[in-house]
Amino acid sequence: MAEAILEVRGLHKHYPLTRGVVFRKQVGAVRAVDGVDLDLVAGETLGIVGESGCGKSTLAKLLVQLERPTAGVIRYKGEDITKLSGRALKAVRRNIQMVFQDPYTSLNPRMTVGDIIGEPYEIHPEVAPRGSRRQKVQDLLHVVGLNPEYINRYPHQFSGGQRQRIGIARGLALQPEIIVADEPVSALDVSVQAQVINLLDKLQQDFSLSYVFIAHDLSIVRHISDRVGVMYLGRIVETGKDAEIYDHPTHPYTQALLSAVPVPDPTAREHRERVLLSGDVPSPANIPSGCRFRTRCWKARERCATEVPLLAVPAVFRGEESPAAHDSACHFAEAKRVVPAEGA
Ligand SMILES: Nc1ncnc2c1ncn2[C@@H]1O[C@H](COP(=O)(O)OP(=O)(O)OP(=O)(O)O)[C@@H](O)[C@H]1O
Ligand code: SF4
Ligand SMILES: [Mg+2]
Numbered sequence: 001m002a003e004a005i006l007e008v009r010g011l012h013k014h015y016p017l018t019r020g021v022v023f024r025k026q027v028g029a030v031r032a033v034d035g036v037d038l039d040l041v042a043g044e045t046l047g048i049v050g051e052s053g054c055g056k057s058t059l060a061k062l063l064v065q066l067e068r069p070t071a072g073v074i075r076y077k078g079e080d081i082t083k084l085s086g087r088a089l090k091a092v093r094r095n096i097q098m099v100f101q102d103p104y105t106s107l108n109p110r111m112t113v114g115d116i117i118g119e120p121y122e123i124h125p126e127v128a129p130r131g132s133r134r135q136k137v138q139d140l141l142h143v144v145g146l147n148p149e150y151i152n153r154y155p156h157q158f159s160g161g162q163r164q165r166i167g168i169a170r171g172l173a174l175q176p177e178i179i180v181a182d183e184p185v186s187a188l189d190v191s192v193q194a195q196v197i198n199l200l201d202k203l204q205q206d207f208s209l210s211y212v213f214i215a216h217d218l219s220i221v222r223h224i225s226d227r228v229g230v231m232y233l234g235r236i237v238e239t240g241k242d243a244e245i246y247d248h249p250t251h252p253y254t255q256a257l258l259s260a261v262p263v264p265d266p267t268a269r270e271h272r273e274r275v276l277l278s279g280d281v282p283s284p285a286n287i288p289s290g291c292r293f294r295t296r297c298w299k300a301r302e303r304c305a306t307e308v309p310l311l312a313v314p315a316v317f318r319g320e321e322s323p324a325a326h327d328s329a330c331h332f333a334e335a336k337r338v339v340p341a342e343g344a
Helices: 056-063 086-095 113-118 130-141 148-152 159-170 190-207 217-224 240-245 254-260 266-271 302-306
Strands: 006-017 025-041 045-049 071-076 098-099 178-182 210-213 225-231 235-241
Touching: 006 056, 006 210, 025 045, 025 056, 025 210, 025 225, 025 235, 056 098, 056 178, 056 210, 086 098, 098 159, 113 130, 113 148, 113 159, 130 148, 130 159, 148 178, 159 178, 159 190, 190 210, 210 217, 217 225, 217 240, 225 240, 225 254, 235 240, 235 254
Parallel strands: 045 210, 045 225, 098 178, 178 210
Antiparallel strands: 006 025, 006 071, 225 235
């Protein structure tokens, strides 16, 4: 694999669980992110997928340094950025920007679009000196497909898709290298989702951006991701190239997620195998021992309760040229095509 622009190793974010009002006592921890390893290669899109509450947004906030990790490292171009402060932190933050999930709540309703998009320049005036800001913001509006004359309008005067374009323009203002997009299309109508994804695709090519693209649905990331990481209860449980994950998943959780993805081709739909997950996701304050997926896994055996499966190429596929030979944290990994090829 080409050299990573971002390398994450053993990343943890635990929130203390406390009880009592006057004498607050820590009674446990919510392990929102609990040992994430991932690499982001320059110019690629890494899709991160998982159910609600599995730690995706927490991971996003850690990557852009809005949150400090409990443990682990995030190396940006080889340098651990988790211990930085002051000017060094500010410089790194400029290069790793976030686009938020909900364009209805993430834009300040009392600020004009010009002020929203230009706000990052208050912290980084070196990118756009005061006299040039209006022009810069108008250029950004144009780049995201909005009329530059809308600069004095307010967020409520725009549709959901247009608001997300404003959020993207703000993310681009500081000319970052990496954009972490936390479910950027989940709050939008299906018809608008494709437009925003196409825009992100075009911006990636025009500005050589690297993306971490978060979604809760595998079908959304398929068209934009080069590689995909599947997250469960604070960890990546399977990761590989787009086609490896979609056509040759080896982790039971990924297989279950894929079996729920809508298949447009009726013949393929008929042949698709349904894998239903039992039970709910356990609380991240009470993660099962051994394999964290075992309480919902139809393949679980004794070993799964005692031995944590590591994220690596499973022994059965090691040394093979097969697309199944990608990282999967399961003791009993098996390749299984869940969604048949189109026309199958
Ligand atoms: N500041 C916090 N304090 C305590 N617990 C938190 C905090 N932020 C997140 N959590 C908990 O951490 C877990 C992961 O939350 P997170 O928002 O990262 O999940 P997510 O995968 O983004 O979910 P969703 O798909 O619903 O957006 C959840 O159980 C959540 O309640
Ligand atoms: S390690 Fe065991 S419980 Fe975990 S996914 Fe594999 S078979 Fe299921
Ligand atoms: Mg989230």
